[in-house]
Amino acid sequence: MSDFEPKIVAFFCNWCTYGAADLAGVSRLDYPPNFRVVRLPCTGRLNPKYILEAFKRGADGVWVSGCHPGDCHYIAGNYHARRKFVLLHHMLETLGVEPGRLHFSWISSAEAIKFQEVARDVVEKVRACGPNESFRKAELGLAEVA
Amino acid sequence: MMSLEDLIKKIQEAAKRALKEGKAEVVLGYQAGTTPMAVAPLFARTEGDCDKLVWSNFAKTNLSTYLPELKDKKVAIIAKGCDARSAVGQVVEHQIPRENVYVIGVPCTGMVDLEALKSKEARPVAASDEDMATIKLRGDGWETNIAKEEILRRNCKTCICRTPKMADEVIGDEVPSMTPDDYADLKELAAKSPEEKMAYFKGMVKDCLRCYACRNACPLCYCPVCFVDETRPQWLGKSQDEMDTFVFHLLRGFHCAGRCTGCGACEAACPVGIKVREFNRIMEEEVQKDWNYIPGLDWEQKPPLTTYRPDDEADFIR
Numbered sequence: 060m061s062d063f064e065p066k067i068v069a070f071f072c073n074w075c076t077y078g079a080a081d082l083a084g085v086s087r088l089d090y091p092p093n094f095r096v097v098r099l100p101c102t103g104r105l106n107p108k109y110i111l112e113a114f115k116r117g118a119d120g121v122w123v124s125g126c127h128p129g130d131c132h133y134i135a136g137n138y139h140a141r142r143k144f145v146l147l148h149h150m151l152e153t154l155g156v157e158p159g160r161l162h163f164s165w166i167s168s169a170e171a172i173k174f175q176e177v178a179r180d181v182v183e184k185v186r187a188c189g190p191n192e193s194f195r196k197a198e199l200g201l202a203e204v205a
Numbered sequence: 206m207m208s209l210e211d212l213i214k215k216i217q218e219a220a221k222r223a224l225k226e227g228k229a230e231v232v233l234g235y236q237a238g239t240t241p242m243a244v245a246p247l248f249a250r251t252e253g254d255c256d257k258l259v260w261s262n263f264a265k266t267n268l269s270t271y272l273p274e275l276k277d278k279k280v281a282i283i284a285k286g287c288d289a290r291s292a293v294g295q296v297v298e299h300q301i302p303r304e305n306v307y308v309i310g311v312p313c314t315g316m317v318d319l320e321a322l323k324s325k326e327a328r329p330v331a332a333s334d335e336d337m338a339t340i341k342l343r344g345d346g347w348e349t350n351i352a353k354e355e356i357l358r359r360n361c362k363t364c365i366c367r368t369p370k371m372a373d374e375v376i377g378d379e380v381p382s383m384t385p386d387d388y389a390d391l392k393e394l395a396a397k398s399p400e401e402k403m404a405y406f407k408g409m410v411k412d413c414l415r416c417y418a419c420r421n422a423c424p425l426c427y428c429p430v431c432f433v434d435e436t437r438p439q440w441l442g443k444s445q446d447e448m449d450t451f452v453f454h455l456l457r458g459f460h461c462a463g464r465c466t467g468c469g470a471c472e473a474a475c476p477v478g479i480k481v482r483e484f485n486r487i488m489e490e491e492v493q494k495d496w497n498y499i500p501g502l503d504w505e506q507k508p509p510l511t512t513y514r515p516d517d518e519a520d521f522i523r
Contacts (some may be wrong), residue, residue: 107459108432108440110450127238128515138513142496146462146510149491150484153395154403154455163522177523193403196448 065119065185067094070109072125074132080143083178086171090178093185094122101125104135108149110161120185124177127165134176135145137165159184163171177194207377211259212311215279215376216283219309220255224388228283228307228373233268240331241342242319256281262317265445265473266422267291273427275300275521285313287360287468289369290501291424294464297506299428302485310372312380314338315353315361316469320478322356348447360482371504388466388490406451412477413450419481420457421473425464432456458484463492463509466501 071077083090096127099105101127110121123144131137143164151161162181166174207215216458220232236247236257244261246268247254268282270292289308295301299412317340326342326349334341340351363386387481394402402425414494420426433441433453440450458481469498470484492498495518 087277101329108456111456112440115448115452135513138515138517139510141517141519142510142513144522145517146459146488146491147496148519148521150459150487151457153391153402153487154406154451155399155404157399169261193400194448195441198444198446203414 063186063190065093065182065188066098066117067120067122067181067185067188068113068118069094069096069124070099070102070105071096071121072096072132072137073098074152075101075130076124076166076174077171079166079174082168082171083174084157088171088175090175091127091182093182094178099197101131101133101136103131103133105143107143112146112161114160114191115155115196117191117195119191120162121183122162122164122181124166127167130167136189138160157188159188160191206314206337209260209354212377216260216309216311216390217255219374219376220249220258220281220283221252223281223307223309223344224249224252224255227279227442229279231273231275231278232281233257234266234270234281234283235264237261238263241330242317242340243320243519247412252307254511260311262315262337263342263470265316265319265358267468267470269295269422270422270424270470272306272408272424273300276305279305280306281307281309283311284369284372285311285316286364286366286369287466287501288424289372290366290466291468293371293501293504293506295424295427296504298464299395306363308372308374309376310369310376312375312393313364313365314367314370314380315357317356318358318437319355319473321358322351325356326350345426358469358472359480360467360472364467365499366466367501370500372504381484386486386489387487390450390486391490406454406483407447410454410479411447413454413479414477415445415450415453418474419471419479420521422470423461424466424468425461426457453480454484456483457481459486460487462488463496463498464500467490 113121125137164177223229232249234247235244237259238244244262244264252468270289272295290312292308295302328344330342330344334344342349365385367470368381419518447448468500496509
């Protein structure tokens with residue numbers, strides 16, 4: 060399993076974590092290239108079915124990251140998102156999705172170093188879970204996560 | 206306790222009164238079904254219609270499912286506790302105007318689980334009769350009585366709202382509530398490994414035909430387009446893929462978070478006997494634990510996912 064490279068779908072808020080990823084890049088901070096980023100206007104935009112869809116299409120992990128509570132560009136988007144995450148996280152944990160597959164974080168656009176640390180950790184945790192075999196479609200009629 | 210005949214008389218009187226006093230143009234209630242052990246919905250518009258109204262231990266559907274479609278009319282609904290809670294939920298979610306719904310609450314001692322009944326009496330039933338506590342069945346050359354207590358639905362055993370006190374009027378004698386659900390089975394399940402949990406829930410839904418009867422029977426499922434019917438993009442495949450079925454049940458349960466009143470209409474509607482409410486219970490427990498919220502008890506309450514607190518706890522977010 061040592062050559063297994065996980066595929067991770069990352070949902071980043073445009074106003075913070077996406078900026079942090081940018082800053083990490085221009086600061087030449089090294090982080091693993093295992094995730095495919097989907098840019099959102101706010102974590103409040105994230106419909107839980109996007110996360111399920113990513114898993115269903117074969118993603119090994121999902122990482123959602125947005126602004127720190129209190130710092131939302133739209134005042135309260137991430138507060139509302141947080142309540143949805145609490146429920147979805149609990150639902151997936153109860154139904155038997157390994158805890159290491161789904162990650163949430165708050166990373167501001169200035170926190171390039173936190174971004175690097177969390178990115179490395181997320182990839183390692185998903186790698187430890189191994190390929191996603193239990194929570195994906197048997198036949199992926201449509202494009203699988205590239 | 207009031208007899209079933211007296212209760213039916215009171216329901217008919219209340220329905221006629223609601224029509225006469227202009228509280229409603231139509232009264233939603235139950236009428237006798239065409240087969241044994243069943244009732245059908247009745248939309249009573251005249252006094253004559255009201256004479257057909259009945260009450261039964263087999264009234265397992267939730268009539269508030271019809272309310273959003275009738276939101277422009279003044280509707281009175283004959284509601285047991287869980288139905289009344291669903292109507293409250295639809296009002297606080299702004300699906301029906303408060304002034305257009307008049308809830309006639311009927312204290313309820315629980316409804317019969319047909320699966321449990323079949324396990325006690327497997328012979329084909331030709332006719333049924335009932336009073337408040339006993340189900341009387343007749344078949345070809347046999348007759349038997351079953352105590353209702355022994356064949357109650359699971360959700361009725363943990364009902365917290367047997368008497369809908371928030372209703373506009375309550376008829377019949379008040380009935381004390383049951384001990385609330387302690388979610389012991391979910392707590393036990395939480396200690397198991399992810400593989401065991403996944404196998405348990407996949408096994409639970411393996412017979413699902415995806416007929417969506419659970420969705421159609423549910424008073425919460427009023428979206429104009431359900432996620433299962435969306436095609437661009439298509440979130441759920443149309444085949445019998447195990448994962449599509451699993452995600453359907455997962456999301457259906459998720460969408461009921463903080464809204465499900467445990468009326469059991471989904472399970473009663475399921476043609477293959479899937480315990481679909483298990484998914485709702487997962488959310489029910491979490492919503493109660495995190496935000497101390499129980500849906501459908503108060504006309505003024507604010508649904509938990511439409512609001513927030515700056516100090517909401519979420520220790521899994523780093």
